[in-house]
Amino acid sequence: MRRLTKIAAASAVLSLALTACANDSDTAAEDDLCGGGGDGPNVGLAYDVGGRGDQSFNDAAARGMEQAKEELGATCTEAQAQDGEPESAREDRLRTLAEDGHDPIIGTGFAYSLAVDAVAPDFPDTSFGVVDGFDPTGDEANDNVAYLGFAENEGSFLVGVAAALKTQTDHVGFVGGVHNDLIKKFEAGYTAGVEAVNPDITVDVTYIEEEDLSGFADPAGGKAAAAAMYENGADIVYHASGGSGSGVFDAAVEAGDDMWAIGVDSDQYLTASDDQKEHILTSMLKRVDTATFNEIKSVADDKPLSSYQSYDLAADGVGYSTSGGYIDDIKDQIDEWAEKIKSGEVEVPSTVK
Amino acid sequence: MTPLRKAVGSLVAPLVAVVAAMLITSVVVALSGSSPMEFWQIIFEPPADRVYVNIVNQSSMIFLSALAAAIGFRMNLFNIGVEGQYQMASYVSAVVVGAAFVPGPLNVVLGLVVAVVTGALWAGIAGVLKVTRGVSEVISTIMLNAIAGTLVGYFMSTYGIRTGNARQTATIPESSRVPGFTPFLERDGAIWSLVLIAVLAGIAFSFVLNRTRFGFDLRATGMSETAAVASGVKVSRMIVISMLISGGIAGLIWMPAFFGSAYSYGTAYQAGLGFTGIAVALLGRNRPLGIMFGALLFAFLNEQSNRLTLNSDISQNVVLITQGVIVLAVVVAYEVVRRRQAAAEQRAVTQKLQAEPRGSGTGPSDTTEVKA
Structure with missing residues (x-):
């Protein structure tokens, strides 16, 4: 029994430590994406698992944000999803961003679809964007949500x-x-x-x-x-x-x-x-950067995007380098x-x- | 050993562990170039109303998961497969409830039964393999985790209902939902009614283990298999039954969330609780009351750490270090306390023997304390 406890403790700690290592990809501390903007939109940017620093999907959204900072004087707050987090954590993240006055709030990754659908009705004056997102209920889509889809x-x-x-x-x-x-x-x-x-x-x-x-x-x-x-x-x-x-x-x-x-x-x-x-x-x-920038710009222009936005090849939403x-x-x-x-x-x- | 000293002893260990964890976490945060003060300020900030709700909901699921692991530990079995057991159970139950074979509340009961049976059967595979083929349950349950993940993934991508980029099982009918009660505003969320399952499971666990023949056999086998065999316990039968019970409890883990807010198996499914449960079982010394505090602590840390990503540049993963150190420190602290107690007992016995004249001693009967 005592030996088992020790083995179990070691493996439990190891698994916690491994999770910590596996997710240790955020370079958020190294470079400051959000500061230094002007009086443009105050963006809430909620990343998917992997977060900024994945050199891929989430970084593309960050580049869109960077462009918005330069061209529109936008500022932002970043947040990141955790592997295996509950639905309530995603909701809580979006709510906190909304309560702090961010507009628009952009979730990267379709995993935010449910959470946005739950949160958006409570903040009718805030615009939400979900990269790869969809309306999970299929009935009454929220006017203040844009689903940014790609071909x-x-x-x-x-x-x-x-x-x-x-x-x-x-x-x-x-x-x-x-x-x-x-x-x-x-x-x-x-x-x-x-x-x-x-x-x-x-x-x-x-x-x-x-x-x-x-x-x-x-x-x-x-x-x-x-x-x-x-x-x-x-x-x-x-x-x-x-x-x-x-x-x-x-x-x-x-x-x-x-x-x-x-x-x-x-x-x-x-x-x-x-x-x-x-x-x-x-x-x-996959021009997540373009989609992110357009979403922020639409809020800056006071014409927030709504419903499904399609970024296909014809619209330069996808391509190759x-x-x-x-x-x-x-x-x-x-x-x-x-x-x-x-x-x-x-x-x-x-x-x- | 007086009861008071024993109580103090069992409180000292977790307290020391928490303090040690706080110190080590502070060092780690400082080493990574951030301010430990800021970290603890965010963690100990008074939670928002909805965070209280989340803590209660989350700790009920962590509690069930830890209970499932604990029953194995008490029997000297390491069921590392709680993760796969509750994933299989959640999926199968979601399919059955979504199909709505029976109306309303009956559907809820059916869903719970299906979840328990599925979880039990999945764990039972490991139990049967152990007694018939001598396969270590550590290996087989880990493998069954992988198989469960792949199977469920296959079924989801083959038969799941496609909504946007995600797949889900059929949404359960309104009449089969068990929403719960809202202590604050509607938007702050509800404490799921099925959180009560965790409470009931905890009481049942305590009763079965401490007040029944089966519980005695289980603890006896856990403490000394040879002694148990000598007193007529059929160990292989005990192994299979405990795996079934462990898996059955595991099957219930996600049920409060399923009936309370998710209503289908899909992106709202929460993975990973099975491993959290192992850590919390250790933290709670495999006893329901201890596990309850452990579950609350872990849920509190998880929920509060969500604020880290928003309000600071400290990685949320630091909390995993805190949790790991707490578990490690608790195990170490208990071992230290146990050794000191054993030494104290030995001294007491020696003193007694020396004080009493030869011939009257009937053996150190006051030292045969039952400890697991």
Whole structure:
């Protein structure tokens, strides 16, 4: 009994400590995003799991905020979601931001949908924005909520084209953070893009977590998944796994020359380490920054956005990056596909076959 | 040992632990370049009304989780699979209740029964594996956690109802909801009625363990398996039954939230309570009253730490360090207290033996205290 207690105590403490380490990605203390603005909107910015410093999804929202600070004189308060937190914690976070007079309040990540739906009616004069969000009730949508949606499948299609044109082994991979419908949308677009160029190319697909959102903050999991793909013969791996992506890049570095990774959401070449840079072919851009900025601007202009806002390829809501210059030779071909998507000639599937 | 000294002894350990945790946390905060004063100011700030509500709700779930772990510990079993057990139970129960086979309140009862049975069966797998194949329950329950997560994830993405980017089970009918009461304003939220499950489970736990034959057998097996076997306890049967009970309690963990505010399994499902429960069970020395204080403390720290991300640049994760140190310090402190008590008892016995003339001593009968 006493021995068991000691073992149990050690493992309980270890698991708490590991959680603390895994989430230790916030660089909030290092650079001050919120201070130094003018008399623009006072933004409440609630990040998803992973938070600022994930060099991907949440950082894209932060860039939108930064632009708003420069152009609109906006100020802000940041807050971050915790892995495994209760619904009430998200609600409490939004309520506190609203009570402190923030407007607009932006939740990054669809996990905020329920909380916004519960909080928004109590603050009718405050505007809310939810990146990737949706109205969970489906009946009476709140007028003061904007759902900022993206055509991730279209952007993923383009990097799929890039992968198909660049692969030497006719074998590419996809690492998803969590096996949910949103990430399956990335997979669907990517696979369709690869197939559009060459249907004979093999696409390996792995998800880090089936359901648990920790899959977006698990670099070790991302690395393991990608390393297996490189070993199996893939030479390009696209990740849609938020903060876990740095592990995918590390796997590419370790796999050696001519092994590539494709970033997601932000232009990840810009934030990668020097040895990772040589392996980041391109990044699928999901312009969360544009959406965040537009939401803040709409409040500054006194015409707050409401209901569903669609950021697709035609609206420059998604795209791909060229930093590093590794895909300059195929840029024309990718842009041709982009035009076809914009004109409606090519329709990109949003669900996995 | 007088009862008073014993009581003081069992209070000293947790107090020392909390003080140690506060000191170490302060050092960590200071090392990371922030102000410990600011940290404690935010943590000990009077909570907002809705935070009180959340603390009560959260501690009821943490309590149930800790109780599930505690019954295993009392029997010398490490059920690390509470996490998977309550996930399976929550999902299956949500599906059954959402299908609304029976009307109104009956549906609630059905949901609770389904949750208990599912949790028990999932834990039972580990119990059966242990007695028939000798598989350590630590290994099997961890693996069952992973299997539960993957299974539920698969079922959700295959059969779940898609709303926006998320999936959920069917929302349960109005008549099957158990909302609770609102001590403050409507917007501050309600204390779920099913929080009472935690209270009832705590009372039942205490009664079964201390007042029944089964409870005695369980404690006896936990303290010394060989002694239990010698006195006729069927250990393998005890293992399976305790795993079933542990899993059954685990099945109830998310039920207050499910019937009180979530109404479906989906993004509102709260993962991670199973591991919190293990820590709180240790903190509470596997006894309901201790666990209750532990659950309140952990819920308080969790809820108050939400303010950290808003009002300071201190990471919320610092609270995890506080919680870890509390658990560690409690275990160490109890061990120290136990050794000192044992030494004191030994001294008392020796003194007694020396004082009494030879021949009359009938053995140190006053030292056979039951301790777990």
